[in-house]
Amino acid sequence: MLFLFVVVTACFGFLVKGEPLSATESYDFAISSESQLSLLKLKETHVNNLQSYKKVLKKHLQKIRRAIKQSEELLKSTKTSTRNLIYGYKVLRHLHNDWPQYFRLLKKDLGLEQIAVSQKLLTQQPTSVDFEESMGAMHRLQTVYNLDSYAMTEGFIDAKDRNIKNWSADECLMLGLMYLFLKDYNQSENWLELALYHYDDNLSPEVLKIKLWNYPNLLESLVEANKGLGRYLEAKKYANELLSINPNHTYMLTQLPKLKHLQSNPIKLTKPKKVFQLQKEICSKRYRRKSGVLVCRYVDWTQFLKLAPLKMEELSMKPHISIFYGFLGQKDIEVLKNASRPKLQRVKHLSG
Incomplete structure (x- = not known):
């Protein structure tokens, strides 16, 4: 528990x-599509950094394997040959010269550069509030x-x-x-x-x-x-x-x-209270026509609209809700989104 x-x-x-x-x-990762793009870039940087760290470890592992192979070959040759000064010299040189180098391999701090990058990236990570x-x-x-x-x-x-x-x-x-x-x-x-x-x-x-x-x-x-x-x-x-x-x-x-x-001895369980009822009503509402006076028509309120009228559909009179079809094209929408991104900020809750 x-x-x-x-x-x-x-x-x-x-x-x-x-x-x-x-x-x-x-960092608004959960509520901003613009911030989510930076989150994907952060993930990509993390992956590339781990790949670099992997290369460092792999290169170091190759050195370890060479050290093991060299030691095993020497051990095998000394076991199968007659003990004399020549083989004694080979073992002595190996232990005196090579093993201090092997010890340095064991002590070496690996991937310090990659660890530093990862440490820096931690400051850009999603916070507990982002996750919440x-x-x-x-x-x-x-x-x-x-x-x-x-x-x-x-x-x-x-x-x-x-x-x-x-x-x-x-x-x-x-x-x-x-x-x-x-x-x-x-x-x-x-x-x-x-x-x-x-x-x-x-x-x-x-x-x-x-x-x-x-x-x-x-x-x-x-x-x-x-x-x-x-x-x-x-x-x-x-x-x-x-x-x-x-x-x-x-x-x-x-x-x-x-x-x-x-x-x-089962107990009688009560049904859990339903939540978010208001949001559900708003988000799933279908605005049905309540009277026959609601119409669809083309509007030409200005000289420009007389040349290119807009299609308008009335959904409700109280409150007055209408849909204008084709008012903005996809390119126009992208221009507005790109222009507004630098000025977007989190809504502040009003006190009182």
């Missing part, structure tokens, strides 16, 4: 009051538009293929933990099951060594989600699997008797 506490408090503070709890500033905003955006996107979790991981939104690479277990796990933190156990269980589905495909023991979570952490989360849904038998299954891996898991040893009791 400590794993869940650390992750949710570190990552999902924005969901307590709808605003980030961290005092760290944001990104998770909040994912939550609103799925909640407002009622998106299917599996379709999202496959890159499908509104039955359209967005050409998004399939998600990894890590990405599914984070959303599962977010919904678990919000006590939306149904969505949490969906995402955690997807994390379990992708676990064997995308992760290896070597990769897990550098991550903050492992397979038992995923099982622990699934226990909590299924317990919240009242699926106590399913929760027990994951609890027993976790205990088969770690028989001394203190938290799960205390949970198993509780799950058995809840299975025998």
Whole structure:
């Protein structure tokens, strides 16, 4: 349970009051397409730097291998030959001259230049607020538009293929933990099951060594989600699997008797409160005509428009809403976007 506490408090503070709890500033990576371009460039720089670091390590490894080969050949020749002054000299010279050089290889600090670059790049990394905003955006996107979790991981939104690479277990796990933190156990269980589905495909023991979570952490989360849904038998299954891996898991040893009791004496669960209802109404609203007076027509209010009238469709009179078709071409839109990018800034919340 400590794993869940650390992750949710570190990552999902924005969901307590709808605003980030961290005092760290944001680079607007989650809310600005312009900033996302710089994020992609940052990722590319990271990859190139790691490739350079790999070359340094590979070159050093070649020196180590040559040292091993040379030592093994000398050891083999001395074992098969008669001991005399000649071979004694070869061994003495090797140990006296070569091994100090080998020792320097072991002591050498590798990739200092690449490490310095990586250290500098850390100052440009997404902040905790950026990550909080990104998770909040994912939550609103799925909640407002009622998106299917599996379709999202496959890159499908509104039955359209967005050409998004399939998600990894890590990405599914984070959303599962977010919904678990919000006590939306149904969505949490969906995402955690997807994390379990992708676990064997995308992760290896070597990769897990550098991550903050492992397979038992995923099982622990699934226990909590299924317990919240009242699926106590399913929760027990994951609890027993976790205990088969770690028989001394203190938290799960205390949970198993509780799950058995809840299975025998189930409690009546209340449906979670719906959120973002206002946003859903606004974003999914279809402005239907309320009377027969609404029309589509061409407008020619100016001398220029008399030559090139605009097509206008009235959607509502109260409030007055109309659509003007073909007002801006794609080139015009790109010009406006490029002109506005340098002046874009985060909206400041008004106090009071």
